[in-house]
Amino acid sequence: MIEPPILDVRGLSTDYTLRRGGKTVRIQAVKDVSFTLAKREVLGIVGESGCGKTSVGRSIVRLAKPHRGEVYFAGKDIFTAGSEDLRRLRLKIRMVFQDPFASLNPRRSIGDSIAETGDIHGLFDSKADRQRQIQQALTNVGLDSSFAAHFPHELSGGQRQRVGIARAILPAPDVVIADEPVSALDVSVQAQVLNLLADLQAAMGLAMIFISHDLGVVGQISDRVAVMYMGRIVETAPTQDIVDRPLHPYTRTLMAARPKPDPAFRIKAGIEIGEPPSQFEPALGCPYVKRCPLATSQCETADPSLRVIAPGRMAACHNI
Amino acid sequence: MLRVRDLSISIGGQTGFTDIVSSVSFEIGKGEILGLVGESGCGKSMTSLAIMGLLDRAGPWVRTGRVELAGFDVIHSEPYQRVEAGHGGIAMIFQEPMSSLNPVMKIGEQIEEAIAVHQRTPGAKRTLTARELLEMVRIPDAAMQLDAYPHQLSGGMRQRVMIAIALACQPQVLIADEPTTALDVTVQAQILSLLRELCDTLGLSILFITHDLGVVAQLVDRVAVMYAGRVVETATVERIFSAPAHRYTEALLSCLPDAAHRGQRLTTIPGQAARPGQVRQGCTFAPRCRYAVDVCASDAPPDALLPGDHHALCHFPRGVSP
Amino acid sequence: MIAATRSFLVPFIRRPVAAAGLGILVCMTAAAILAPILAPYDPSKIEPISRLLPPNAAHWFGTDQFGRDILSRVIYGARLALLIGVGVVSFALITGVPAGVLSALYPRFGRVMMRLIDVLMSFPALLLALGLIVILGRGVSNAILAIGVVYLTTTSRITYGLTLRLRTETYVEAANSMGAGALWTIRKHVLPNLVSPLLVQASFVFAFAQLSAASLDFLGLGAPPEIPSWGNMLAEGRIFITRAPWLLFFPGFAIAITAFSLNLVGDALRDRLDPRFRNMLNGNRR
Structure with missing residues (x-):
C-alpha cells in the first residue's frame, strides 16, 4: 500500500488586489496549483520572481488568504480547520524565511526567538526545560549553545539563518516550508546551510518544500521539482529528469539561462528571449506563448493544463 | 586601459588607520572584461567606489595607490581635468537600477x-x-x-x-557592480549578453563585480578573486576554473551546488569569512584553509607567479610542487 | 535596567547642547520636588511693603505687585509644570497607544477610530483645548485632560503608523505562522519596538504641553490664580510690563527654557532611532 501524502494541495488559487492608476486590479498570484508531498520527501519549487512560488508557501501556512482550493495535511483540510485545529497545525508545518535579518526581532534574544513557538503554545514544562530545549536546538543547527543569550545584530547572516532553522524545528514539525532560505547568503555559507537542511531533513524525517529561484540549489536538495511560471506549475518531475531532460520549453530556457560555473559555456552576444509578460494583462492562451519557440496557433487560444507525460512526469504544454 | 596599482583603502585617522582594502592591483585591457569576485564584505565594492572617486570624505579614504585610466591619474585629479585631457572616463552601473x-x-x-x-x-x-x-x-x-x-x-x-x-x-571603462544580482536568470542572461556585445563592438572595458561564479565563467575574460580586502588570485577565466592556484578559490569553487553530484554533501569552507581590516599575521585565509601549515599563520604569503600571467597570494599554490 | 539607562544616555555623550538640555530638565525636576527646601520665601506670602521690587540681594528675581518673591514662585511653578507634563504625557500614551495599536491590527475598528482622530485633528490645537475647558470647566486636572486630548491624536497616529509597519515585518509574520495570537504579537513584537519612538514622542508632547498649559493659564482658563504657575504669573504681570519687566521675564524664561530643553532632548533621542521610524515623528502639531 502506498503511504498517503502528508500534504495534498488541490487546485490552490491565490489572488491579491492592487490599486494601480486609480483602478483596483486583481492579480492571480497562484492559479490552480496542485501537488502532493510525501513523508520525508523534499519538493523543490523553482521559478522566477513573481511566478507565485512564495505565495504557494504562504498560502499553505495561511499567511496569505487562499482564494480557492484545498490543502490537506495528514488528511485534514487546513483551510476549513477551526482555530484550535489551526493552532495545532501550525506546530506541524513551519516556515524558514528568506531574509535572515528581517525574520528575527532585533529586540529579542536568540534564545527567545528559538523558543517562540514553544512559548506561544505553552509547551515547556519549566524554565530549565525551555533552556535545555533551546540549547539542544542550537546544537542541532551547529551553533554554540552560548548563542542563546545573544541578539540578532551580533550574528552573521549564516548564523542568523541557522537560528531561523532552529526556530523551525523546535518543537519538531512534520513539514518545513523553506522560502529561499539561502538566497541571501554567500556561496560558502550557502553550502553550509544547504548541508544543514539536508542533514536535518534526513535525521528528523521531515517533509520539506524548498522554494528557490536557483535551479542549482533546488536540484541539490530536492527529490522532485515543480517549475512555476505565471502562477502555474508548468512541469513537475524527479530532479534528475528535470536536470537531464527538461520537457517544458520554459524549463529548458531556465536551465539554459542558469550560469554554469564552467568557462566552456560562454555567453554570446545577442541573446534575446524576451521578458515575462505583465501580470496585469493575463493572456488568453498559454502564458508562455510569447517567449516560446514551439508556439503554435493552439497555444494562442487554449491554456494547456498539466498532464502526465511519463510516469512521475507532468507538464503543461500542447507540444510535447 | 585601466590600471590599478597598490590601492589601499583605510578607515580611521592618519594615525591608527585600518586597511579595509590592501594593496589591490589589477589591469584591464581595451575591450576586456575583468571579473572582481568575492563574498560580501571582501572589499570589492569599496574598490570600485575608490576607482570612481566616489569615496566620501568622511568615510574610508584611499591611503596609497594609483588608478590610471589610459595613463591618466584618476584619483588625484578632478573630473573636469579628465575631460579636458580627452578621456571619456569611467561610468558605473549598480545592482538596483530603480534607486x-x-x-x-x-x-x-x-x-x-x-x-x-x-x-x-x-x-x-x-x-x-x-x-x-x-x-x-x-x-x-x-x-x-x-x-x-x-x-x-x-x-x-x-x-x-x-x-x-x-x-x-x-566611457572607456564601465564598472558594473553586481548588475544582474536582482534580476531573474533569463533576464540576467540577456543583460550579460548585452555587456558582451558592448565590449566587442565598442571596445569598452568592463570591471564586473560579482559574487556569482557562474556569471564569471560565462562572461569575463580574466578574474581577480578578493578575500578580506586583498586580491588573492588573478588569472584568465579558464585557468581560474580549470586550475585554481589559491586555496580560497579552490574551496569557493567546490562549494557550488552541481546537478552531477546531487544528493551528496556540498563541500564547505569551515569557519567565518575574515573581515577586511582584521589584523593578523600571515595569510588571511590560513585559519580556514585545510592545507595551512605553521608558516601560513606566521608569514605573509608571497605573490607566486605561475605560467600564463597567473598570480596567487599563497605559500603553497595548488599545482606547484614546493 | 542598567543597560536601558546606559542606552538612554548614549545620545547625549557626544552632544553637549543636548546634554545641557537634559541637565536643565534634571534641575527643573529637582526644583519641583525640593521646592519647599529651595524656595527662600513662601510663594503666596503677600508683603505690601516690598511691592514690585527689582531683582536685589534679598529677592534675586525681584517681587511682584503683591510683594511675593518671584524666585520662590518660579520654583513652585516648576511643580505645576512637571505635573502638567507628566499628566498630559500619561494621558496621551494611555489612550493613544492602545487606540493606535488596535486600529492597526483591526482595520475595521481602525477606519472608525482614525476618522475620529482626523476630526479632532482638524481643530487647531489650542482651540480644541479651549473648547474642552469651556465644557469641562477650569482647573488643573481639566487642563491636563483638555491638553491630553490634543496630544492623544498625534500619539495614536504615530502608534498607528508604526504598528502598521511592524505588522508587515517578517518576524511578525513568522510569529503568525507559528500560531501567535494578537495579544502575543502586541506584547512580544509590537510594544517593545514602540518604546524608543514613543519615548521621543513623549518628550515632544511634554514640551508642547508646557506651552499649551501656559497659554491656558494666560487666558485665565488653566490653573486657578492661587496656584503659582508660570502662565498665571505672566497673566498677572502683563499690565506691569513697562514698569516691572522682571515680572514677565523670569516666568517667561522658565517656560521657554523648559520647552527648548525638552526639544533638544527629543531631537537627540530621535536621531538615535531606526531611520525608518524617524520620519514618522515629524509633523507633530504645536
Whole structure:
C-alpha cells in the first residue's frame, strides 16, 4: 500500500488586489496549483520572481488568504480547520524565511526567538526545560549553545539563518516550508546551510518544500521539482529528469539561462528571449506563448493544463 | 586601459588607520572584461567606489595607490581635468537600477541629461542620440520608451536604461557592480549578453563585480578573486576554473551546488569569512584553509607567479610542487 | 535596567547642547520636588511693603505687585509644570497607544477610530483645548485632560503608523505562522519596538504641553490664580510690563527654557532611532 501524502494541495488559487492608476486590479498570484508531498520527501519549487512560488508557501501556512482550493495535511483540510485545529497545525508545518535579518526581532534574544513557538503554545514544562530545549536546538543547527543569550545584530547572516532553522524545528514539525532560505547568503555559507537542511531533513524525517529561484540549489536538495511560471506549475518531475531532460520549453530556457560555473559555456552576444509578460494583462492562451519557440496557433487560444507525460512526469504544454 | 596599482583603502585617522582594502592591483585591457569576485564584505565594492572617486570624505579614504585610466591619474585629479585631457572616463552601473533612476523623470529626459553633461551635443540632437542609445542597449520600441517613467519598466529594462545612461558618458571603462544580482536568470542572461556585445563592438572595458561564479565563467575574460580586502588570485577565466592556484578559490569553487553530484554533501569552507581590516599575521585565509601549515599563520604569503600571467597570494599554490 | 539607562544616555555623550538640555530638565525636576527646601520665601506670602521690587540681594528675581518673591514662585511653578507634563504625557500614551495599536491590527475598528482622530485633528490645537475647558470647566486636572486630548491624536497616529509597519515585518509574520495570537504579537513584537519612538514622542508632547498649559493659564482658563504657575504669573504681570519687566521675564524664561530643553532632548533621542521610524515623528502639531 502506498503511504498517503502528508500534504495534498488541490487546485490552490491565490489572488491579491492592487490599486494601480486609480483602478483596483486583481492579480492571480497562484492559479490552480496542485501537488502532493510525501513523508520525508523534499519538493523543490523553482521559478522566477513573481511566478507565485512564495505565495504557494504562504498560502499553505495561511499567511496569505487562499482564494480557492484545498490543502490537506495528514488528511485534514487546513483551510476549513477551526482555530484550535489551526493552532495545532501550525506546530506541524513551519516556515524558514528568506531574509535572515528581517525574520528575527532585533529586540529579542536568540534564545527567545528559538523558543517562540514553544512559548506561544505553552509547551515547556519549566524554565530549565525551555533552556535545555533551546540549547539542544542550537546544537542541532551547529551553533554554540552560548548563542542563546545573544541578539540578532551580533550574528552573521549564516548564523542568523541557522537560528531561523532552529526556530523551525523546535518543537519538531512534520513539514518545513523553506522560502529561499539561502538566497541571501554567500556561496560558502550557502553550502553550509544547504548541508544543514539536508542533514536535518534526513535525521528528523521531515517533509520539506524548498522554494528557490536557483535551479542549482533546488536540484541539490530536492527529490522532485515543480517549475512555476505565471502562477502555474508548468512541469513537475524527479530532479534528475528535470536536470537531464527538461520537457517544458520554459524549463529548458531556465536551465539554459542558469550560469554554469564552467568557462566552456560562454555567453554570446545577442541573446534575446524576451521578458515575462505583465501580470496585469493575463493572456488568453498559454502564458508562455510569447517567449516560446514551439508556439503554435493552439497555444494562442487554449491554456494547456498539466498532464502526465511519463510516469512521475507532468507538464503543461500542447507540444510535447 | 585601466590600471590599478597598490590601492589601499583605510578607515580611521592618519594615525591608527585600518586597511579595509590592501594593496589591490589589477589591469584591464581595451575591450576586456575583468571579473572582481568575492563574498560580501571582501572589499570589492569599496574598490570600485575608490576607482570612481566616489569615496566620501568622511568615510574610508584611499591611503596609497594609483588608478590610471589610459595613463591618466584618476584619483588625484578632478573630473573636469579628465575631460579636458580627452578621456571619456569611467561610468558605473549598480545592482538596483530603480534607486539610481529619478522616479518622476521620463527616461528619455534622464538619458538626455547625461548626454548634456558629457557631450557637446546640441539640444535638438540629444533626443536622437538618446534613442540611438536605447537601441544600442536593445530596448524594443526605443522611440516610444523615451516617454516612459522608470516604474513602467521591468527590472531588466531599467538596467538597460542604466547602461544607456552610462554609455551617454562615452566611457572607456564601465564598472558594473553586481548588475544582474536582482534580476531573474533569463533576464540576467540577456543583460550579460548585452555587456558582451558592448565590449566587442565598442571596445569598452568592463570591471564586473560579482559574487556569482557562474556569471564569471560565462562572461569575463580574466578574474581577480578578493578575500578580506586583498586580491588573492588573478588569472584568465579558464585557468581560474580549470586550475585554481589559491586555496580560497579552490574551496569557493567546490562549494557550488552541481546537478552531477546531487544528493551528496556540498563541500564547505569551515569557519567565518575574515573581515577586511582584521589584523593578523600571515595569510588571511590560513585559519580556514585545510592545507595551512605553521608558516601560513606566521608569514605573509608571497605573490607566486605561475605560467600564463597567473598570480596567487599563497605559500603553497595548488599545482606547484614546493 | 542598567543597560536601558546606559542606552538612554548614549545620545547625549557626544552632544553637549543636548546634554545641557537634559541637565536643565534634571534641575527643573529637582526644583519641583525640593521646592519647599529651595524656595527662600513662601510663594503666596503677600508683603505690601516690598511691592514690585527689582531683582536685589534679598529677592534675586525681584517681587511682584503683591510683594511675593518671584524666585520662590518660579520654583513652585516648576511643580505645576512637571505635573502638567507628566499628566498630559500619561494621558496621551494611555489612550493613544492602545487606540493606535488596535486600529492597526483591526482595520475595521481602525477606519472608525482614525476618522475620529482626523476630526479632532482638524481643530487647531489650542482651540480644541479651549473648547474642552469651556465644557469641562477650569482647573488643573481639566487642563491636563483638555491638553491630553490634543496630544492623544498625534500619539495614536504615530502608534498607528508604526504598528502598521511592524505588522508587515517578517518576524511578525513568522510569529503568525507559528500560531501567535494578537495579544502575543502586541506584547512580544509590537510594544517593545514602540518604546524608543514613543519615548521621543513623549518628550515632544511634554514640551508642547508646557506651552499649551501656559497659554491656558494666560487666558485665565488653566490653573486657578492661587496656584503659582508660570502662565498665571505672566497673566498677572502683563499690565506691569513697562514698569516691572522682571515680572514677565523670569516666568517667561522658565517656560521657554523648559520647552527648548525638552526639544533638544527629543531631537537627540530621535536621531538615535531606526531611520525608518524617524520620519514618522515629524509633523507633530504645536
